[in-house]
Amino acid sequence: MMKEHKHYLAEMVKELKPSGIRKFFDLAASIKGVISLGVGEPDFVTPWSIREAAILSLEEGYTSYTANPGLLELRQEISSYLQKRFGVKYNPVDQVIVTVGASQAIDLSFRAILNPGDEVLIIEPAFVSYAPLVTLAGGKPVPVSTHPSNGFKLTPEQIENAITTKTKAILLCSPNNPTGTYLNKEELIKIAAVIEKHDLLVVSDEIYAELTYDEEYTSFSSLEGMYDRTILINGFSKGFAMTGWRLGFLAAPKPFTEQMVKILQYTTMCAPHMLQHGAIEALRNTYHEVESMRRSYRRRRNYIVQSLNNMGLDCYTPGGAFYVFPSIKKTGMTSEQFAEELLLAEKVAVVPGSAFGESGEGYVRCSYATSMEQLQEAVKRIKRFMDSLESKANRAQEVYSNN
């Protein structure tokens, strides 16, 4: 007789925690008229010329497989983009792989480098899938908390404190999701010294590289001595507003990519052919659209950071991505309570910081990838919410002193 299904499942998978935002998503999706600052993707639709190129390639019948690492034509474009934009040189023939989203690139990286028990440092607050991907690849994710006192910037000491004899690699994500924190060249050089000292690898998630607002972006692999230690991960999702296309890429030293191609070959074969044609168009002809989207995000960032600070929600100015990460500690609520009450009272959705790791507690992630009109309305509603909390607190104070 068959036992209950759960007895047949892999322990490792059963033990994975469901993403912390799932519960919140269900609640938010059940309410009508929500203004969402909870979305982790651009509000822009993919530029038309990119969409048009993909449509054309379907019309012309590009429906077959491509080479495992993707169309050579696309890899060539990626290679010259990486060189032009970040000053790093990768051979399109055997050092660049087109993946199904940057997520797959991260998965391939961990699977290629981790032996059972190898530790990977995950800088928290962190994107929800890093730690599970390490676990699934047989490694052990080790959280490294960053602190609000310096805008959640990773310091060399924080890395040093977490390193053990089993530490194999570190995952860097700058600009960061959820904090928007950006590490500049000087800060990265200091981190590189620790990496060198302890002989670590770096999986560098640079998916938000096109979205930095105050300083020029520095790719980790462009730092002296880091090229050979870095798996550079990027993609089209954020900069080119192509999240639903699921197209990312990675670039790394050949001994790494050689192994990763094998995994890709056996798991997915290749990224969708017709979409790769869209990506070629993206890199060839639409960079001006990236620039105009970046300008638009920058304005909205300035607007929301100052608006939140003005209403008493402490918020540092993040250097990139499209998130701000204000502190809600003064309300006395947990980040989950705050997000839930704000949603129920004012129909504004933000994501509780605790979804991104322990050090995110006391914060909420607000995405400003939404129209200026929506942002203005959201700011109005959050202000009303904060005022209502304050008057509640004042009333309680009065009752207390009258007694």
Next chain:
Amino acid sequence: MRLSGDELEVLSILEENHRIPVEDIALMVNSSVDDVNAVIKKLEDEKVIVSYPALIDWSKVAGKENIVAMIDVKVTPKRGVGFDEVAERIYRFPEVTSLYLMSGAYDLSITIEGKTMSEIARFVSEKLSTIDNVISTTTHFMLKKYKHDGVIFGENNERDRRMVVSP
């Protein structure tokens, strides 16, 4: 005239939506309300910002549907003043909504709006063709407006298709 980065930002914000409060513009460009007001005043004085009209889809308003025609006009330019003199004679008519000097097969491109087709016909035959230097006119009536000044008219089907919350 060379503009600073902030001035360009203000222009680009206003071009998108000129009804946005100055206070919000100041937040968006990390500047003070007074400074933004000064920038706007300067750009208005220099006629960089020409005016602040609303873009209206009159075809949706009963009784206000206009007939629009574009007229290609060939003219003989006049010594000393070129096309400017005849252009001025034409753009002074209030029913002319735009007028451009063009390269190519004809010289002036006129957009004209009227209540009825005969109103436009009257303008062409009585006013436009009788101007001294006008050699010929070709009138095209506009049948449907899909996009105007960068804005798509009619149904907006590019609504937000994203999930409410995503990582």
